[in-house]
Amino acid sequence: MKPNPPPDNSQLPPSVLELQVKLSNIQNAITEEEFSALKDFQRIANYMSAAMIYLRKNTLLEKPLNRDDIKYRLLGHWGTGPGLVLIYSHLNLLIRKNDLNMFLVTGPGHGAPAILSSLWIEDSLSPFYKDLTRTKEGLGKLVAGFSTPGGFPSHVSAGVPGSIHEGGELGYALGVAFGAVMDNPDLIVTCIVGDGEAETGPTATAWHGYKYLDPAESGAVLPILHCNGFKISERTIFGTMDNREIVSLFSGYGYQCCIVEDLDHLDHQLAAALQWSLAEIRRIQHAARSGKPIVKPRWPMIVLRTPKGMTGPKSLDGQPIEGSFKSHQVPLADPQHSQEQFDLLKNWLESYKPSEFFDQGSAMLKTIDKHLIPQDPSKRMGQRKETYDTYYPINLPDWKEYGRQKGEQASETKTAGRFLLDVFRNNPKTTRLWSPDELTSNKLDAVLEFQGRDFQWDPESRANGGRVATLSRGRTGLFPSYESFLGIVHTMMVQYAKFCKMAKEIPWRKDIGSLNYIETSTWTRQEHNGFSHQNPSFIGAVLNLKAKFARVYLPPDANCMISTVAHCLTSKNYVNLIVSSKHETPVWLSPDEAAEHCKRGASIWKFACTNGGADPDVVLVGIGTELTFEVLAATSMLHDMCPDIRIRVCNVTDLMIMGAHGSHPHALQDEKFEELFTADKPVLFNYHGYALELRGLLFDRHNMDRVHIEGYQEEGTTTTPLAMLVLNKVSRYHVAKFALSRGRKSNPKVDAVADKLIQEIDKKVDDFWKYINENGKDPDGVFDKPKFLNL
Structure with missing residues (x-):
């Protein structure tokens, strides 16, 4: 292959020639001594x-x-x-x-x-x-x-x-x-x-x-x-x-x-x-x-x-x-x-x-x-x-002051937005939020009340000291995104994690601010978007990182969300992924309860259990906001249909606790794992991401034959929210049927009615499809707080 020929500039039009800088007095740009030193x-x-x-x-x-x-x-x-x-x-x-x-x-x-x-x-x-x-x-x-x-x-x-x-x-x-x-x-x-x-x-x-x-x-x-x-x-x-x-x-x-x-x-x-x-x-x-x-x-x-x-x-x-x-x-x-x-x-x-x-x-x-x-x-x-020393500590307000009352409806991201507004007020030069377009859609736009977007070519945003940008380094920041778009930055995230890993092994390098992602606008709530916008695979991308540098959180309500955001903003040397919901959902835990729950990473929600969760026939676990709601909706359904079934309800907010002990710094010891999920009872994990991800985390746990995992199955289109959950077999109906089919094996009273109740649930599903096909929406009240819960 021949070398490139010299470029032909003879046809440059005058308008372009004016834009090409022509340097003058080049020979005086450096002295003879400088030239000699450069050549050496x-x-x-x-x-x-x-x-x-x-x-x-x-x-x-x-x-x-x-x-x-x-x-x-x-x-x-x-x-x-x-x-x-x-x-x-x-x-x-x-x-x-x-x-x-x-x-x-x-x-x-x-x-x-x-x-x-x-x-x-x-x-x-x-x-x-x-x-x-x-x-x-x-x-x-x-x-x-x-x-x-x-x-x-x-x-x-x-x-x-x-x-x-x-x-x-x-x-x-x-x-x-x-x-x-x-x-x-x-x-x-x-x-x-x-x-x-x-x-x-x-x-x-x-x-x-x-x-x-x-x-x-x-x-x-x-x-x-x-x-x-x-x-x-x-x-x-x-x-x-x-x-x-x-x-x-x-x-x-x-x-x-x-x-x-x-x-x-x-x-x-x-x-x-x-x-x-x-x-x-x-x-x-x-x-x-x-x-x-x-x-x-x-x-x-x-x-x-x-x-x-x-x-x-x-x-x-x-x-x-x-x-x-x-x-x-x-x-x-x-x-x-x-x-x-x-x-x-x-x-x-x-x-x-x-x-x-x-x-x-x-x-x-x-x-x-x-x-x-x-x-x-x-x-x-x-x-x-x-x-090599780029970390800037930040001054966080007390996140509990932004908490919501237990039992009310609240958007996780909107609640976090109010908290972040004051984070920016307290730290005007050491925080950034990266969001090219989706800030309002993801309901984090409260931050714009302090300072707007940092978009210098926009007449309305120019020269106003905005904190909302698309690029940053060395600052504490958040990168919110539609769930389906995070795959675009997958490899950049991986390279950041690799740099963090290597930097921690080098004595002269100081701490690095964590890279914090908020994944929202998820597959579980599709509004006007369809199959193209359904992709929770970024969770798996983070799980594949070196365990020491990866964190994945799925807060189940608004108070857990702001607790998690506050924690991630003060962390260093990690890739943090927060999977959240922008839609209003019940607040299950008070701020104090949320703080304890997030600290543990998972807990038994006794307010939703029968008999306080003791000696259950089946354990139902929600991982993710909407998936947790379906577990609680199923529990409410069973409370009415089959009061004799004994149910333990758990929620996992820190995904990394699920790995076998020693596989991750947060992984639970076996005895702690069994305290939550029992040693031998049937367990359903209703999981926001792909089931294989969670199965991989659980692989080395004991007695996994009793465990069933449901997650996103690449099913859906532009349809109603509950229909998306039904299509992917993570709805309340599927959770309730699992509880009956597995609970009957240890509870004769459940066994006596299980076949009949499962048929009733199948009829509910048929009625649901008929209703949305006729009305184009979910039945009223399907996402209201379950009535039996005493919050």
């Missing part, structure tokens, strides 16, 4: 990047290279590295010359060799890893340890100083960068977006991030699209676009676009582009902070065009390497056995003259220090406090 930085870092992939010893080539010096497994990505090094070296210069608070988010996460090399040069590894000093020995350990057991992995991970996201999965860097600068007015985050990553859906959306960033109160993101033309085995979309097309696209997004592509003057042009970008950021921020914000400001961005894998091998077997996809990972894949590849590798590594790096008392490093590296270590990108 790039030379050392590019060598180290290549050496990390290939060398296990002789890391400065102080002896002639031989095959025994080469690693047995060649792992890493070379192609993106030289561009990352180029940018990193210049950002150091920009920080030093302008005394900036800045760090870097690296979209091409597999460019770890380039980032680690740059961190080593600026001496940002040794403060965190005492053996990775800026010495021959430190360099040797870094190079030899890369992508080996105990060393750094091949991508930018939590173990890399200066990183704030798990870099192994493409797509999330730009969104993370925007979140990092919210409420950090003095911070600039430069985000490198590879042209392969730029093709992903999350990145395509994240380009709009500035539309949610108030320059009066937040910092700035400087995106750099690194356009080297190729991904792992073909050209990139952006690599095939000429400047006219790229400028038109990003102008439409709302950016001023500066293209850096003059390979003969690359350092001077990039230095000028970065200084121009900083001036534009300051201009926009100054206007906003002076009370005269620019309407729809055009923020700066840079498009950097460089050959993929520049400074590496040029060709092999008549095929180009530099400037093609063949440089993407390991450009010379078998130097151990191929003499041609060994010779190319030897010449490539020797071209950087690594033996000179420590000559004359490390003169090269001292020159870099003198002209590039910020003198204050806390200003270096690898040592920014914002990258």
Whole structure:
């Protein structure tokens, strides 16, 4: 495959030419000393990047290279590295010359060799890893340890100083960068977006991030699209676009676009582009902070065009390497056995003259220090406090003051919204709520009474300090969503959990605010939505995380909901999922009772049991708001139809207690489990999600043959609420039939009437279908509080 030809700009129309920034006075952008220091930085870092992939010893080539010096497994990505090094070296210069608070988010996460090399040069590894000093020995350990057991992995991970996201999965860097600068007015985050990553859906959306960033109160993101033309085995979309097309696209997004592509003057042009970008950021921020914000400001961005894998091998077997996809990972894949590849590798590594790096008392490093590296270590990108100590504690009001009276009807999310309103009032700069569209629908819109949406392109929302945004990081926040839409962010949630896991294993990383999801508008209440909006699978996605970092809560009423929200807002290092209802349902527990219930994670609801739940014929368990209601409705039905049946009613609000003891920090010991659900009586779990999820949690519990689980069965359409429950066999009718069919085995009085009562229940179901088909709605009163309950 041939390298990309130079872009043809001859046909750029005047309107687009005006939007493409033309830099002036480029030759004066850097001094000769700065230029020399930049080239030294790039030379050392590019060598180290290549050496990390290939060398296990002789890391400065102080002896002639031989095959025994080469690693047995060649792992890493070379192609993106030289561009990352180029940018990193210049950002150091920009920080030093302008005394900036800045760090870097690296979209091409597999460019770890380039980032680690740059961190080593600026001496940002040794403060965190005492053996990775800026010495021959430190360099040797870094190079030899890369992508080996105990060393750094091949991508930018939590173990890399200066990183704030798990870099192994493409797509999330730009969104993370925007979140990092919210409420950090003095911070600039430069985000490198590879042209392969730029093709992903999350990145395509994240380009709009500035539309949610108030320059009066937040910092700035400087995106750099690194356009080297190729991904792992073909050209990139952006690599095939000429400047006219790229400028038109990003102008439409709302950016001023500066293209850096003059390979003969690359350092001077990039230095000028970065200084121009900083001036534009300051201009926009100054206007906003002076009370005269620019309407729809055009923020700066840079498009950097460089050959993929520049400074590496040029060709092999008549095929180009530099400037093609063949440089993407390991450009010379078998130097151990191929003499041609060994010779190319030897010449490539020797071209950087690594033996000179420590000559004359490390003169090269001292020159870099003198002209590039910020003198204050806390200003270096690898040592920014914002990258490893981001948690901001919050001041919560007493949630019980927002509680509802036992026995009344209340919406869980609406009640939580009133509580969150005062959370935002108490913490105006350390909390955020992420909700692009569904806030009112999900009945959390009370928060808008304090501050509105943070949507800078909306005339009604602009420059009002809104707390409702779509992106954030380092703050305490909530992400409410329709249940069916959370799958869209599944992998981003997983990456956050992976970062949390790795961060907890690293001594120098501090706590991270939990990622809190509220899943509502669920399949159990379909209103105007149909089958497409029925998908509780996000529960399973969280259950599959490392147990230490996953929490799933299904509060059964409004008081349990606000208790759970308050708990999650103060938690750290978790992914919390709260499955809730936005519709009015009975309040089963007082605030004090709710607090105790949520603390335990589950309890016997004696107010709904017969004989206080003692010696039951059957145990009925609700997990989820509507599913719990159906258990109680079934109990009420049986109270009238079969007063001799002995029923224990339980509710589970913390799903993780169900796992076998030792499988999760919250998992109940067996004796506690049996206190709730008995050791040998039939149990029905009426569960909001997929039955297999709960079955997996219960797998190692004793005597599971007695357990029956019902959950969502992928049945439904736009229909009535009770019909949805009937279709999925979790309705009161199905619960009551289970109780009769299983309770008869231990209770002769129930056995004597069970067949007749089951027939009566089947008749109720038939009558129900007839009624809704004729009337288009559920019968009146089906969701009223069951009358027998003494609340």
